[in-house]
Amino acid sequence: MKAIAVTPGAGVPEVVERPVPEPSPGEALVRICRVGVDGTDYEVIDGTHGGVPDGDDRLVLGHEAVGIVEDANGTALEEGQYVVPTVRRPPAGVETNGYFERGEPDMAPDGEYVERGIVGAHGFMAEYITSPVDCLVPIPAELAQWGFLVEPISITEKAIEHARATRSAFDWRPESALVLGTGSLGLLTTAMFAETLGYERVYCLGRKDRPHPTIDIVERLGATYVDSRETPVPEIPDVYESMDVVYEATGYAKHAFQSIEALAPNGVAALLGVPDDWSFEVDGGRLHRELVLHNKSLVGSVNSNRRQFEAAVDTLAGLPDWLLEELVSGVYGLESVDRAFPEATARVPAAGGSTGSDSDDDTTIKTAVEFTSI
Amino acid sequence: MKAIAVTPGAGVPEVVERPVPEPSPGEALVRICRVGVDGTDYEVIDGTHGGVPDGDDRLVLGHEAVGIVEDANGTALEEGQYVVPTVRRPPAGVETNGYFERGEPDMAPDGEYVERGIVGAHGFMAEYITSPVDCLVPIPAELAQWGFLVEPISITEKAIEHARATRSAFDWRPESALVLGTGSLGLLTTAMFAETLGYERVYCLGRKDRPHPTIDIVERLGATYVDSRETPVPEIPDVYESMDVVYEATGYAKHAFQSIEALAPNGVAALLGVPDDWSFEVDGGRLHRELVLHNKSLVGSVNSNRRQFEAAVDTLAGLPDWLLEELVSGVYGLESVDRAFPEATARVPAAGGSTGSDSDDDTTIKTAVEFTSI
Numbered sequence: 096m097k098a099i100a101v102t103p104g105a106g107v108p109e110v111v112e113r114p115v116p117e118p119s120p121g122e123a124l125v126r127i128c129r130v131g132v133d134g135t136d137y138e139v140i141d142g143t144h145g146g147v148p149d150g151d152d153r154l155v156l157g158h159e160a161v162g163i164v165e166d167a168n169g170t171a172l173e174e175g176q177y178v179v180p181t182v183r184r185p186p187a188g189v190e191t192n193g194y195f196e197r198g199e200p201d202m203a204p205d206g207e208y209v210e211r212g213i214v215g216a217h218g219f220m221a222e223y224i225t226s227p228v229d230c231l232v233p234i235p236a237e238l239a240q241w242g243f244l245v246e247p248i249s250i251t252e253k254a255i256e257h258a259r260a261t262r263s264a265f266d267w268r269p270e271s272a273l274v275l276g277t278g279s280l281g282l283l284t285t286a287m288f289a290e291t292l293g294y295e296r297v298y299c300l301g302r303k304d305r306p307h308p309t310i311d312i313v314e315r316l317g318a319t320y321v322d323s324r325e326t327p328v329p330e331i332p333d334v335y336e337s338m339d340v341v342y343e344a345t346g347y348a349k350h351a352f353q354s355i356e357a358l359a360p361n362g363v364a365a366l367l368g369v370p371d372d373w374s375f376e377v378d379g380g381r382l383h384r385e386l387v388l389h390n391k392s393l394v395g396s397v398n399s400n401r402r403q404f405e406a407a408v409d410t411l412a413g414l415p416d417w418l419l420e421e422l423v424s425g426v427y428g429l430e431s432v433d434r435a436f437p438e439a440t441a442r443v444p445a446a447g448g449s450t451g452s453d454s455d456d457d458t459t460i461k462t463a464v465e466f467t468s469i
Numbered sequence: 470m471k472a473i474a475v476t477p478g479a480g481v482p483e484v485v486e487r488p489v490p491e492p493s494p495g496e497a498l499v500r501i502c503r504v505g506v507d508g509t510d511y512e513v514i515d516g517t518h519g520g521v522p523d524g525d526d527r528l529v530l531g532h533e534a535v536g537i538v539e540d541a542n543g544t545a546l547e548e549g550q551y552v553v554p555t556v557r558r559p560p561a562g563v564e565t566n567g568y569f570e571r572g573e574p575d576m577a578p579d580g581e582y583v584e585r586g587i588v589g590a591h592g593f594m595a596e597y598i599t600s601p602v603d604c605l606v607p608i609p610a611e612l613a614q615w616g617f618l619v620e621p622i623s624i625t626e627k628a629i630e631h632a633r634a635t636r637s638a639f640d641w642r643p644e645s646a647l648v649l650g651t652g653s654l655g656l657l658t659t660a661m662f663a664e665t666l667g668y669e670r671v672y673c674l675g676r677k678d679r680p681h682p683t684i685d686i687v688e689r690l691g692a693t694y695v696d697s698r699e700t701p702v703p704e705i706p707d708v709y710e711s712m713d714v715v716y717e718a719t720g721y722a723k724h725a726f727q728s729i730e731a732l733a734p735n736g737v738a739a740l741l742g743v744p745d746d747w748s749f750e751v752d753g754g755r756l757h758r759e760l761v762l763h764n765k766s767l768v769g770s771v772n773s774n775r776r777q778f779e780a781a782v783d784t785l786a787g788l789p790d791w792l793l794e795e796l797v798s799g800v801y802g803l804e805s806v807d808r809a810f811p812e813a814t815a816r817v818p819a820a821g822g823s824t825g826s827d828s829d830d831d832t833t834i835k836t837a838v839e840f841t842s843i
Contacts (some may be wrong), residue, residue: 257766260637377751379748380747383744
C-alpha cells in the first residue's frame with residue numbers, strides 16, 4: 096500500500112510502499128479516507144519535534160485522520176462505519192499503564208506514551224491502518240468528509256475543559272474570548288467560541304493584511320479581527336476589552352506572558368503552542384502581581400483523550416458548512432501530495448532557484464491528503 | 470476605646486483613641502481579643518499597599534482577628550460566642566453586589582470591595598468592632614486563643630481549593646508539595662500539607678541558617694527544609710524531586726516563573742505573593758513549552774471567603790498544639806505594641822542611631838496584639 100513518510104529533518108515527505116497491516120485481536124483494519132496536515136507535521140518533517148519508532152529510520156506521518164472500518168476483526172465495530180483514530184498509544188512493548196487505563200493518555204508524561212504520526216509510532220497517512228477499537232471514535236457518515244478536523248477540535252475541547260476547570264471553584268460567567276492565532280486551529284477555536292460555546296464577544300488576533308480569507312472567516316463568524324501589528328496583546332484591554340479567556344495558538348512565547356495582561360480579573364489563558372527556547376525580558380513583578388491580585392490562571396494543554404474526541408464530533412456537527420468549506424483550502428490525492436504540504440515543498444528550492452510550488456500562497460488555511468474518496 | 474492606627478507611609482503604627490462603634494441592624498458588637506500581624510500590615514504601614522477610608526487620614530490596622538460577641542443586637546449570634554471576622558466588605562455606600570451575594574467577595578475585582586484594615590475600611594485592631602453577622606465566623610472557645618490564625622489559614626484554603634480546581638478535569642493524585650517561604654503563612658501551609666491535607670512528601674524553601682526555629686518547625690512536621698542559597702528553585706527536581714504542587718508565599722517574582730520548572734507533569738503552582746514591578750530575563754520559550762507539553766498550571770489567589778474561613782476553623786482544630794505554640798512567637802498587649810511590630814519599629818532609628826527594638830531578632834515568626842485576654 097501507499098503511505099506518506101518522512102525522514103525527520105529531510106524537509107519533504109515522500110510517498111512510500113509499505114505492507115498492508117494486519118489487525119491483532121481487539122484491533123480493526125481501517126481504510127483511511129483523509130488525513131489533515133498541521134503545524135506539528137511540519138515540525139516532524141523538519142526534525143524539530145517528534146521522532147521515528149525504535150529501529151526505523153522513517154516515520155509515516157499523519158495524526159488527523161478519518162477512515163472507514165474495512166475489517167472489524169470480530170470487534171464490536173461495524174464494517175463501513177466511519178471512524179477517527181485517537182493519537183496516543185502505550186509505549187512499544189507496553190500493554191497499558193495507569194493513564195491509558197483511566198482514559199487519560201493525554202495526561203501521561205514523557206516516556207509513558209507514543210504518538211502516532213508524531214513520536215515513536217507510525218501515523219495515519221497510509222491506505223490502511225490498524226488500531227485498537229477503543230482508539231477508534233465513530234463519526235456519522237454525513238460528517239466524514241470533515242472528520243480529519245475532529246482531532247484538532249478535540250485539542251481545543253481539552254484545552255477549554257481544563258481552562259474551565261481552573262475556574263470551577265467559583266461562579267464564573269465568561270463572556271469574552273480572545274484567540275491568538277489565525278491558523279486552522281485558531282480559526283476552529285474562534286468558531287467554537289462564537290458558534291458552539293456561546294461566548295458573547297470573540298476576538299481573533301493575527302498579522303494578516305486585508306483582504307484575506309482568514310479575516311473574512313473571523314468576521315463572518317461575528318468575531319472581531321485584531322491585527323497584532325496595530326494592537327499588541329498587552330494593549331487589547333485598552334483598545335477592545337479585557338478577556339475572560341485567552342486561547343494561545345501561535346507558539347509565540349511572548350504571548351504566554353502577554354496573555355496575563357490581556358485577561359480580565361478571574362480570567363484564564365489556555366496555552367497550546369510549543370515554542371523553542373527563547374530568552375527575553377518580562378516585568379515579572381507586574382505579571383506575578385496581576386496573577387495574584389486578580390485571581391488569574393494560566394493552563395497549558397497538550398493532546399486530547401477519547402472523551403474529548405467524542406465531544407469534538409458533536410462540535411463538528413454544530414459548525415456551519417460554509418466555515419468548513421472555507422477553512423479547508425485544499426484536499427489533495429497522492430498524485431499531488433506536494434500541494435498538501437505547501438510549506439514543506441516551498442522550502443526546497445526548485446531547479447533554477449525559484450521557490451517551488453504555486454500552492455504556497457498565503458491563503459492556504461488547512462489542507463488534507465485524500466487516500467480514498469468519501 | 471483604644472485602637473492601633475497608621476498614617477500610611479509613616480512607618481510606625483500608633484495607639485489612638487476612638488469612639489466605641491454602635492452596631493446597625495444586622496450587625497453585632499464584637500469585643501476584640503487578639504489580632505495577628507502579617508506582611509500586609511507592614512505594606513500598609515509603609516504605604517506601599519492599601520489605603521485609608523475616604524475622608525480619613527489614618528487607617529485602623531488589623532485583618533486577622535478573633536473576638537467575642539459583646540452585643541448580638543437581636544441577631545442570631547449568641548453573646549459570649551467567639552468569632553473571626555472576614556475581611557472584605559462592599560464599597561462604602563454600596564449595600565451589596567453580585568460577588569457578595571454569591572458569597573464570593575474574594576473574587577471581586579478592584580472597586581467592588583474594600584478590605585478591613587487594608588484598603589478603604591478600618592480594621593480590627595481596636596477594643597471593639599461592629600460587623601454584619603454574616604461576616605462573623607464562629608469558632609469554638611478552645612480554639613479562640615489561636616483564632617487570629619484563621620484568616621491566614623483561610624488564604625491557603627482558598628489557594629489550595631483553586632489549585633485543586635485547576636486539576637479537576639482529570640484524575641490527579643498529588644503526593645509532593647513545595648512551599649516557597651518560611652514566614653508564618655509558609656509554615657502554616659507546610660503544616661497543612663503535612664498534617665491535614667495528607668501529602669506524602671512536603672518541602673519548605675527558605676534562606677535561613679541552622680539552627681533556626683523555623684527550620685525546627687519544618688522538620689518537626691516531617692517536612693524537608695530546602696535552603697534556596699544551596700538549591701535554587703529550578704534545581705529542586707534534580708536535587709529532591711519534581712513537585713505536584715508549588716505554593717509561593719515569598720512575593721519574590723522570580724519564584725512565580727521558577728515554580729514552572731519545579732513542577733512535575735500535570736502539576737500546579739499557586740501564587741500568593743504581591744511583588745512590586747521588577748523586570749528580568751526569563752527563558753520564556755522554555756517555560757511556555759513546559760506549561761504546554763506537561764499540562765502544567767499556574768493560579769493566582771488573593772483573599773478568601775466565608776466558606777474558606779469555616780474550612781480554616783476545621784483545619785486549625787487539626788493542627789498540633791506544639792506547632793501553634795512554636796509559630797506564635799509573641800502576643801503583646803497595648804503597652805508593648807511596638808514588640809508586636811518588630812519590623813516596623815526596627816526601621817525607625819532610635820535616638821543615638823541604634824536600630825531600635827530588641828524584639829527584632831531573626832527568630833520572630835508570628836506576633837499578635839492582645840486587646841482582651843481569652
